[in-house]
Amino acid sequence: MEIDLQLEEFDVQCSIEGCSYIANEGQVERNNSIPRTIKVWKLSSDKVLDTGKPVVISSGFGRSMDQMGSLAANLAANGVPVYRYDSLDHAGMSDGNMVDFTLSTGLASLEAVIDWVAQRHGGSDVGLVSTSLTARIAYRLVSTSTSIAFLVTAVGVVHIRKTLLSVMGEDYSSYREEELPATVDFERQPIGTIGFYTDFFKNNWLNKEETIEELRTINVPISAFIANGDEWIDRSEIEEVIDPSAHSNRTVFIMEDCEHNFGKNLRSAEYFLISVTDIVCGYTLPDRDEERIQVGFEQILNQSIKERRIQRSYTKKSRAKERAHRNSIEEICES
Amino acid sequence: MEERKDKVIIESEEIDTIIFSGEKVWRHTKEEQEAIREKMVREAFLYHVDSCGEYRDYVGRKIDNLSVDLSSIALSDIPLIPTSAYKKNTLLSVGEPDVAKWCLSSGTNGMRSRVPRDKTSLDRLIGSLDAGSELINHYYEHEVEVLNLGPDKYEAGDIWFSYVMSLIETLYPTTCFINEGTFLIDDALAELELLEQESSHVMISSPPFLVMELIKSLKSKGRKFNFGHRLTIITAGGWKKRSGEAVPRDTLVSLCRDYLGIEGDDQFRDVFNQVELNTVIFECSEGNKHLPPWVAAFARSPVDLQALPEGEEGLMSFLDASANSYPCFYVGDDLGIVEHKDCACGVSSKTISIKRRVQTRDTRGCATSIMTEAT
Ligand SMILES: [Zn+2]
Numbered sequence: 263m264e265i266d267l268q269l270e271e272f273d274v275q276c277s278i279e280g281c282s283y284i285a286n287e288g289q290v291e292r293n294n295s296i297p298r299t300i301k302v303w304k305l306s307s308d309k310v311l312d313t314g315k316p317v318v319i320s321s322g323f324g325r326s327m328d329q330m331g332s333l334a335a336n337l338a339a340n341g342v343p344v345y346r347y348d349s350l351d352h353a354g355m356s357d358g359n360m361v362d363f364t365l366s367t368g369l370a371s372l373e374a375v376i377d378w379v380a381q382r383h384g385g386s387d388v389g390l391v392s393t394s395l396t397a398r399i400a401y402r403l404v405s406t407s408t409s410i411a412f413l414v415t416a417v418g419v420v421h422i423r424k425t426l427l428s429v430m431g432e433d434y435s436s437y438r439e440e441e442l443p444a445t446v447d448f449e450r451q452p453i454g455t456i457g458f459y460t461d462f463f464k465n466n467w468l469n470k471e472e473t474i475e476e477l478r479t480i481n482v483p484i485s486a487f488i489a490n491g492d493e494w495i496d497r498s499e500i501e502e503v504i505d506p507s508a509h510s511n512r513t514v515f516i517m518e519d520c521e522h523n524f525g526k527n528l529r530s531a532e533y534f535l536i537s538v539t540d541i542v543c544g545y546t547l548p549d550r551d552e553e554r555i556q557v558g559f560e561q562i563l564n565q566s567i568k569e570r571r572i573q574r575s576y577t578k579k580s581r582a583k584e585r586a587h588r589n590s591i592e593e594i595c596e597s
Numbered sequence: 598m599e600e601r602k603d604k605v606i607i608e609s610e611e612i613d614t615i616i617f618s619g620e621k622v623w624r625h626t627k628e629e630q631e632a633i634r635e636k637m638v639r640e641a642f643l644y645h646v647d648s649c650g651e652y653r654d655y656v657g658r659k660i661d662n663l664s665v666d667l668s669s670i671a672l673s674d675i676p677l678i679p680t681s682a683y684k685k686n687t688l689l690s691v692g693e694p695d696v697a698k699w700c701l702s703s704g705t706n707g708m709r710s711r712v713p714r715d716k717t718s719l720d721r722l723i724g725s726l727d728a729g730s731e732l733i734n735h736y737y738e739h740e741v742e743v744l745n746l747g748p749d750k751y752e753a754g755d756i757w758f759s760y761v762m763s764l765i766e767t768l769y770p771t772t773c774f775i776n777e778g779t780f781l782i783d784d785a786l787a788e789l790e791l792l793e794q795e796s797s798h799v800m801i802s803s804p805p806f807l808v809m810e811l812i813k814s815l816k817s818k819g820r821k822f823n824f825g826h827r828l829t830i831i832t833a834g835g836w837k838k839r840s841g842e843a844v845p846r847d848t849l850v851s852l853c854r855d856y857l858g859i860e861g862d863d864q865f866r867d868v869f870n871q872v873e874l875n876t877v878i879f880e881c882s883e884g885n886k887h888l889p890p891w892v893a894a895f896a897r898s899p900v901d902l903q904a905l906p907e908g909e910e911g912l913m914s915f916l917d918a919s920a921n922s923y924p925c926f927y928v929g930d931d932l933g934i935v936e937h938k939d940c941a942c943g944v945s946s947k948t949i950s951i952k953r954r955v956q957t958r959d960t961r962g963c964a965t966s967i968m969t970e971a972t
Contacts, residue, residue, distance in 0.1 A: 353739070449737045487607075506603035517607045519614040526727070527617035528720035533607045559697035559716040567750055567766055574770050585794070 265307050265339040265557055267565060271572075272302040276350060276374040300371055301355040302347045302378070303327055303569075305334045309341035309555075315387045315411070315546040316343045316379050320372055322394035322417075323363075324449055326354035328569035332531075332562045333391065336539045339555045342546050343383075347375045349396075353451075355576045361445060361454045364461035365422075368399045373407070380409035387411040389542055394522070395419050398473065405476040412545045413480075414538055416487040417522050419495060420503040421470035422462065428494045434459055435468055473503050483511040485541050487534060489520035612637050612891060612918060616724040620731035622889050623944045627937065630946060633890040635672065637918035642675050643668060645924035648690035652678070652924040672893045673904035677914050677928040680873055683710035691715050691922045700757040702872040703837065710872050712757070715922035722875050723764060725919065728889060729879030730768070732944070733829055733866060734798075741769045742792055744785060746803035746811065747834075749773035757872035758804075758834045765802050780807060782814050789822055789857075798827055801857075805832045805849060806839040812849075815856045823858035830859070833868045833877075869951060873927050875920040878949065881942035888947040891918045894935045897928060899955070907936045910952060930955045 275297035317337060319330045327346035334344040348354025349371040351362040356371070380388050386409045392400035397418025404410050419425045427433045430446055434455060442459060445452035462468045477484075486504045488497050497516070506512040515537060517530050525531045539554060557565075615622065615633060625633065646653050646667060659676040660667070678688065685708070689696070695715045702710040714722070730736075743765055750766065752775055753759035765771055774785040792799050801808065808830060815821065822828075830853055836843040844852075850865045859865065863882035870877045878886045888894055895904040896911030905911040913933040917925040933951040940948070 449739075451737075451739060513603055513605060515605045515607055517609070519609040526619065527609060527613055528724060529613040529617065529717065530607065530609050532716070532720070533609075537605075537607065559719050563750065563767065570766065570770075577770070581795075 263558070264561055265309075265335075265555065267335060267338055267557075267561075268306050269569070270304045270306075272304065272378075274300045274302050274347070274374055274378045276300050276370060298350055298357040300347050300350060300357070300374060301327075302345055302375060303334075305338040305344045305346070307338045307341070310338060310343045311341065314341055314343050315389065316345060316383050317389035317391060317542055317546060318345045318347070318372075318375055318379055319391045320347065320349070320375075320393070320396040320400065321354075322396055324353050324360065324451060325393075326573050328566065328573050329525075330391075330393070331566045331569050332557070333535055333538060335557045335562055335565050336535055336555075337542055339557050340539060340543050340547070341550065342389075342542055345375065345379050347371065355573060361452050362457060363453060364457050365395075365399055365467050366461050366465050368396060369402060372396070372399055372403055376403065376407060376409050385409075389545055390414070391416070391538060391542070393417060395422075395425075398422060398467070401473055401476050401480070404482060405479045410482060412483045412485075412541075414485045414487070414541055416534065416538075417489050417492055417495060417524060418486060418500065420473045421496070421499050423468040424470070424496065424499070425494050435462055470499060470503065477503055477505070481511075483545070484509075485513050485515065485538075487515045487517060487524075487537075489517050489522055489524045491520055492522045494522045612640075613721070613724075616721050616728065616889075616891060616919060619728060620735060622728040623731065623887065623946065625890055627945060630890040634893050637891045638672050638675070638893050638916045639668065639670070641918035641920070642670070642916070642924075642926065645690050645926075649688055649924050651686055651688050652690075672916060673895050675916055675926050677902065677916075677926050678924065680710060680871075680927055680929045683712055683873055683927070684708040687711070687713070688923045689713050690924060696922060698760075699755060700760065700872050701755045703756050703758050703834075712872050713922050714875070714920075717921040718875055718919065718923075721919040721921070722761070722877065723767065725876040725878075725889065726761075726764060727768065729868065729877050732879045732881045732887060732942070733831070736769070736798060738769055740798055741800060742795070742797045743769045743771040743800045743802055744788055744792075745771050745773045746775070746780065746785060746801060746807040747773070748775040748778075752776075752778070758870070761870055761877060762802055762804075762833060765800075769800070771802075780810060782810060785811060786814065786818075786820070793822055793824060796827075798829070799824060800829045800831060802831045802833070804834040804837070806836055806842060808832060808849060808853070809842065809844065812852045812856050821856050821858065825858055825860055826864070828857055828859050828864060830857070830865045831868060832866070833870065869949070871929065873925060873929070874915055875917045875925050881940060881944055883940050883942045885938055885940050885942070885944075885948045886950060887940070887944050888935075888949055890946075892916065894947065894949050896933060896935050902928060908934060910934050912955065913949065913951065 277297035321327050321329050327348050337344045348356040349368045350356050351358035351367045352360055376388055388409050389412050390400055390410050391414040393416045397415035404413050423435055442455040446455055466472050488500050501514055504512050504514055506514050517524055520527055520530050646656055656676045696713040697716045697719055698714050700712045700714055747762045748759050750763040753763045772788055774781045850862055853859050866880040868877055868879050869886055876892050880886050893916040895914050897904055897914050899912050910932055912928055913931045914928040931951050932953050933949055935949050938948045939945045
């Protein structure tokens with residue numbers, strides 16, 4: 263059965279302090295008074311009621327918002343209004359480039375989106391689904407925000423220093439600032455190091471103890487999905503930080519035979535999708551008595567291609583702009 | 598009320614762990630591959646005998662007494678369905694509502710094969726694309742630009758070959774150049790002009806005759822590109838209706854060197870698939886089509902369909918454990934060779950090489966007679 267899915271796009275302005283670059287010699291300091299634009303997608307269906315409690319999905323590091331499309335489609339089909347966004351200074355359609363990303367910019371982006379969604383839906387009760395590095399950001403936000411009703415994390419990072427060591431093969435956080443290379447590669451994409459690593463110290467992101475501390479103050483339910491073959495995150499550390507046996511509203515889900523990129527195993531991704539749909543619907547639609555609707559393969563594929571094409575046409579436009587810019591500089595130089 | 602659990606285990610099926618393991622698919626030892634193949638294909642056989650009434654009846658006719666221990670049957674003795682039977686029969690191992698797509702062969706004459714695929718089968722097919730593309734190279738999504746000279750998913754409809762090619766858009770940023778059946782050759786050339794200036798790796802995914810059209814157009818315009826190592830051409834589907842214009846692979850590769858500026862033969866790869874097969878089989882840098890461990894292939898005598906020793910040419914048959922919604926144990930119309938190779942690309946596995954289609958009446962007749970038995 264084909265479900266009528268509607269995708270809407272919004273611009274959310276973000277002028278929170280966390281979006282600044284770190285002032286360093288040779289670097290430009292951003293003027294925080296100029297708001298920057300975060301692109302937000304809302305996916306809904308005719309099952310979604312005006313009073314429906316919303317959920318925000320934040321994608322993993324380096325991933326644009328279309329990549330959580332099948333989860334968004336399944337939630338929307340079941341009556342949950344779903345919001346996704348691209349963080350500032352990140353992959354995707356929002357302002358800035360990934361080379362300038364810091365976790366604090368990620369936090370400011372997430373906070374701006376949660377506040378905006380909460381406001382649209384009359385206050386609190388926003389659900390949050392967060393993946394990988396963004397989950398670390400989510401733990402911090404949930405520990406202070408009053409707008410978030412529950413949190414689902416997938417392969418969520420809890421100990422950044424250790425994870426980055428596994429990813430980069432080097433602990434750059436032990437380097438002196440002047441020793442840092444200008445950029446380091448993540449999946450062969452350059453990330454500027456000065457802002458990224460300075461932010462870790464300035465805002466205390468690096469250690470597991472800080473995550474444990476933040477988790478201590480979280481009272482909303484947490485469901486944490488762990489990939490048992492995660493090459494970047496120590497499974498026992500997630501269990502230690504979440505500590506489900508000591509909290510009656512926390513559960514860990516262990517996905518067997520999955521790596522960090524658990525979505526690569528499409529069959530496991532399917533079980534993840536079903537479980538998260540049930541969890542989210544349980545919180546947002548507690549009175550629902552219908553059976554779970556599952557969007558068919560072909561419709562998910564069509565929706566995914568549609569969303570990828572939106573992202574792609576944005577990337578193409580940006581590239582054309584860059585090219586024009588390059589050419590005009592060359593012309594000036596030649597003349 | 599359900600008891601709250603603080604820990605829930607989400608299990609993965611063994612075959613999925615293997616299919617979705619990316620480049621690790623190609624790292625199993627010869628013994629491990631054989632063990633996986635024996636287990637997965639035999640399990641799939643027992644499952645389909647159990648789940649597909651038509652196949653169970655057919656197996657019953659081929660093996661006199663179904664109560665014999667089917668679980669110890671040699672893989673080469675698993676009863677094969679002739680591809681023609683997929684045209685006349687509905688071979689279905691799941692409930693009809695679970696069929697996500699009825700896939701049609703692109704046959705030019707006569708009836709078409711109709712193969713029902715559920716989500717599990719389609720997911721696994723995409724897994725085979727992902728694993729197979731590792732034989733080309735490991736690219737992150739942001740590093741690649743694909744030009745699909747065939748139709749996109751919407752234009753492809755239910756035609757299997759075009760549909761499979763269009764799935765590449767789910768893996769990499771892709772632009773398609775067929776609009777309402779017309780090849781937008783000037784748009785493709787304009788895109789290549791742009792991409793020549795960029796740094797991303799370019800993949801052209803296309804049936805061979807459209808690569809030839811691209812070359813012809815470049816020739817007539819007197820334009821040559823110089824992509825160097827930055828371009829890979831992936832062909833699939835053969836020449837089909839355009840077989841009259843077919844040029845040998847070496848000629849096409851050499852034209853791609855001249856007009857697109859590729860530097861090595863390994864930048865030209867062919868992939869093999871047919872509507873009945875649920876796995877896409879890729880070529881490595883040495884031009885060998887490596888068989889993943891969940892598929893068994895045998896070349897067979899056209900006379901009695903007995904499996905031939907490795908290296909001998911015969912009718913190609915496949916037993917693919919990744920198909921969940923239909924029994925994928927078939928013998929087709931292609932003549933080819935199956936043999937194990939310790940390949941210079943670093944992969945050591947069974948390989949297939951397709952030589953030609955069966956043309957003679959006798960061999961066709963062989964397949965037809967089995968079809969009659971199956972119907
Ligand atoms: Zn090879």
